[in-house]
Amino acid sequence: MTAPAPTPATAAAPAASTVRPDLLLLREGDDVAVATRDLAPGDVALGADGLRVAVRDAVPRGHKVATRAVAAGGSVRKYGQVIGVATVPVAAGEHVHAHNLGFEEGEREHELGGTRTVLPVPPGPRPTFRGYRRADGRVGTRNFLAILTSVNCSASTARMIAAQFPAEALAAYGDVDGVVPLTHQSGCGMVPDSEGGQMLLRTLRGYAAHPNVGAVLVLGLGCEMLPTDRLTTRAGSFLGMPGVGAPPPVADPLLASIPDGTLVRSLTIQDVGGVRATVRAGVEAIREMLPELDRCAREDVDVSELVLGLNCGGSDGYSGITANPALGWASDRLVAYGGTSALAETPEVFGAEHLLTRRAVDADVATRLLDRIDWWRGYAAAGGGSLDNNPSPGNKAGGLTTILEKSLGAVAKGGQADLSAVYAYAEPMAPHGGFVFMDTPGYDPVSVTGLVAGGANLVVFTTGRGSVFGCRPTPSIKVATNTPMYERMAEDMDLDAGPIADGAATVAEVGQVLFDRMLAVASGERTVSEELEIGTEEFIPWHVGTVT
The missing domain is CATH 2.30.130.110 (Archaeosine Trna-guanine Transglycosylase; Chain: A, domain 4)
Known part of the structure; x- marks a missing residue:
C-alpha cells in the first residue's frame, strides 16, 4: 500500500493503519x-x-x-x-x-488542456456558513474597517489612528472585527502607469473593495505619485517591464470603484494640517463610521460564496504527503459545490506546471500558465537569479532538495479539479469560478496579499517548519504537516495533518476536518493568527519595476 501523491491521477486515500511504517x-x-x-x-x-x-x-x-x-x-x-x-x-x-x-530541468510534456472533470457533489443538504452579504452580492467572512494608505509617507499616521481602536475600545460593536491599518513601502518614487504602478493600484483597490472590508479610510500625504483619488477611479492599462516582457492581457486589470454600501472617507495629511491634525480627524471619521458598520449582520449563505486562497510556507518533506493533499481534498470539495479555490506562487509550480496544464479547461488557459512561467524565467534572470534558487534553507533542512521536488508537493494543494482560469497578480477573481491560478511570487506575504486583493475571503496556509503567518482582513487557517512541529508550536497552529504520515488518518479524513474548520472560521470562529492579531505587517504588495 503506497501513500497518496500529489498528481491529478491520485486515487482514493488508503485506509488508516495502526502500523506506522519507517x-x-x-x-x-x-x-x-x-x-x-x-x-x-x-x-x-x-x-x-x-x-x-x-x-x-x-x-x-x-x-x-x-x-x-x-x-x-x-x-x-x-x-x-x-x-x-x-x-x-x-x-x-x-x-x-x-x-x-x-537540479536539472529536463523535458516535460505539456498537454494544453481540454479536460472536463466533474467533481461529485456529496448527497445531502448543501453546507452553509454565516457571512456578510455586501451590496455588490459578494460575501465577506469578516467585517473590518481598513485604514488604507496611498503612500508609505502616510503609514505612521495610519498606525497612530488605528492604535486608538484596540479590541477593548470596540467591545460595544459586536459585528466589527477590528480597525486594521494597511500600510506599504511604495506609492511614490515610481512610474504610476508602469506595470509596477498599476500592480500597486490594483492591489490597493482590491483591498478597498474587499468583501471583508465594510468601511475604509483612505489616507494619503498629498504630493505622492499615487494620490488617494486614484484608488476609487479607473486608470490606464499595463505596460511591459523593459527587458522582461509584458504580462498576459487580463479581462479587467484595474478593478471597478469601491462597491456601493462600503463606507468611505478620505484624508490627505497636507490638506488637513499635518500628522497630529490628521490623527484627530481620522479618529473622528472612524468613530462616525463604526455605528453604521456595526449594523451589518451575518446571515446564512451557501458554501459556494467562499473564495479560498491556497498557500504554503516553510515547507518540508511531509508537505506533499499530508497537509497539501488534505487541502487539495478540501479544495476539490469546495469546487464541487461551486466555490472558488485559487492556487498561487508561480515559482513554486515550476517543474510541476505540466500537471496543471493537462487539467486546464482549454488551450488558452494552459498557454497562459506557461506564459507566466516563461515571464518568470526572464524576471529571475534579470535579477541575477534563476528559478532553481528555491528551495530555501528551511525547506532543505526539512528534507526538500530541488525546486522540482518542492513544486510537486506544492501543487497538491490544488486537488484534482479542472483549471478554469489564470489571473494576473491581484486581479479580481470571479465568484463561483472553480479552481483557478493567480500569478504571484513564492514569498508568502506577497503571494497572499495578491490573493486577498483578488477577493479571497478565506486562506488556508500549510507549513512544515512552523511559519507564523496571518493576513488581515482575511482569516488564515494554519495547517501543520507533521505532528512534532504541531506539538512544539500548538499555540500557533490550527490543525495537525501529521496523522496522515503516521497512518492514523487518511487524506480524506483530515480533508473533511479541514473543510469543516473552513466553514466554522468563515462563520466567525477565530484562527490562532487572529487571536494574536497577526496580519497587518504581512500586507506586502508585490513591487515590480523602477524606483526613481
Missing part, C-alpha cells in the same frame, strides 16, 4: 522513499508492500532514502516524477539530498 514510498517505481522517523546507519527500514531498505547513512525524519541504486547522471523519481539527477553514484539505503542530488 518509509513512505509515494509511487511504485520511485527511486526514493521518505523517512517517517530518524534513521541510523545499520537500521533496516520497512515500508508498505514489503519494502525493506538497509540504511547506510543517518537520514533525518522527512528526508529521502534511496530505495535502489542510481548511477551518476541518472534521473531520480519521487511522486512518480523526476525531481533531479544524481550528481554521484547513489547506493540503495543512502541519504538522498543536496550532497548527491542536483
Whole structure:
C-alpha cells in the first residue's frame, strides 16, 4: 500500500493503519522513499508492500532514502516524477539530498488542456456558513474597517489612528472585527502607469473593495505619485517591464470603484494640517463610521460564496504527503459545490506546471500558465537569479532538495479539479469560478496579499517548519504537516495533518476536518493568527519595476 501523491491521477486515500511504517514510498517505481522517523546507519527500514531498505547513512525524519541504486547522471523519481539527477553514484539505503542530488530541468510534456472533470457533489443538504452579504452580492467572512494608505509617507499616521481602536475600545460593536491599518513601502518614487504602478493600484483597490472590508479610510500625504483619488477611479492599462516582457492581457486589470454600501472617507495629511491634525480627524471619521458598520449582520449563505486562497510556507518533506493533499481534498470539495479555490506562487509550480496544464479547461488557459512561467524565467534572470534558487534553507533542512521536488508537493494543494482560469497578480477573481491560478511570487506575504486583493475571503496556509503567518482582513487557517512541529508550536497552529504520515488518518479524513474548520472560521470562529492579531505587517504588495 503506497501513500497518496500529489498528481491529478491520485486515487482514493488508503485506509488508516495502526502500523506506522519507517518509509513512505509515494509511487511504485520511485527511486526514493521518505523517512517517517530518524534513521541510523545499520537500521533496516520497512515500508508498505514489503519494502525493506538497509540504511547506510543517518537520514533525518522527512528526508529521502534511496530505495535502489542510481548511477551518476541518472534521473531520480519521487511522486512518480523526476525531481533531479544524481550528481554521484547513489547506493540503495543512502541519504538522498543536496550532497548527491542536483537540479536539472529536463523535458516535460505539456498537454494544453481540454479536460472536463466533474467533481461529485456529496448527497445531502448543501453546507452553509454565516457571512456578510455586501451590496455588490459578494460575501465577506469578516467585517473590518481598513485604514488604507496611498503612500508609505502616510503609514505612521495610519498606525497612530488605528492604535486608538484596540479590541477593548470596540467591545460595544459586536459585528466589527477590528480597525486594521494597511500600510506599504511604495506609492511614490515610481512610474504610476508602469506595470509596477498599476500592480500597486490594483492591489490597493482590491483591498478597498474587499468583501471583508465594510468601511475604509483612505489616507494619503498629498504630493505622492499615487494620490488617494486614484484608488476609487479607473486608470490606464499595463505596460511591459523593459527587458522582461509584458504580462498576459487580463479581462479587467484595474478593478471597478469601491462597491456601493462600503463606507468611505478620505484624508490627505497636507490638506488637513499635518500628522497630529490628521490623527484627530481620522479618529473622528472612524468613530462616525463604526455605528453604521456595526449594523451589518451575518446571515446564512451557501458554501459556494467562499473564495479560498491556497498557500504554503516553510515547507518540508511531509508537505506533499499530508497537509497539501488534505487541502487539495478540501479544495476539490469546495469546487464541487461551486466555490472558488485559487492556487498561487508561480515559482513554486515550476517543474510541476505540466500537471496543471493537462487539467486546464482549454488551450488558452494552459498557454497562459506557461506564459507566466516563461515571464518568470526572464524576471529571475534579470535579477541575477534563476528559478532553481528555491528551495530555501528551511525547506532543505526539512528534507526538500530541488525546486522540482518542492513544486510537486506544492501543487497538491490544488486537488484534482479542472483549471478554469489564470489571473494576473491581484486581479479580481470571479465568484463561483472553480479552481483557478493567480500569478504571484513564492514569498508568502506577497503571494497572499495578491490573493486577498483578488477577493479571497478565506486562506488556508500549510507549513512544515512552523511559519507564523496571518493576513488581515482575511482569516488564515494554519495547517501543520507533521505532528512534532504541531506539538512544539500548538499555540500557533490550527490543525495537525501529521496523522496522515503516521497512518492514523487518511487524506480524506483530515480533508473533511479541514473543510469543516473552513466553514466554522468563515462563520466567525477565530484562527490562532487572529487571536494574536497577526496580519497587518504581512500586507506586502508585490513591487515590480523602477524606483526613481
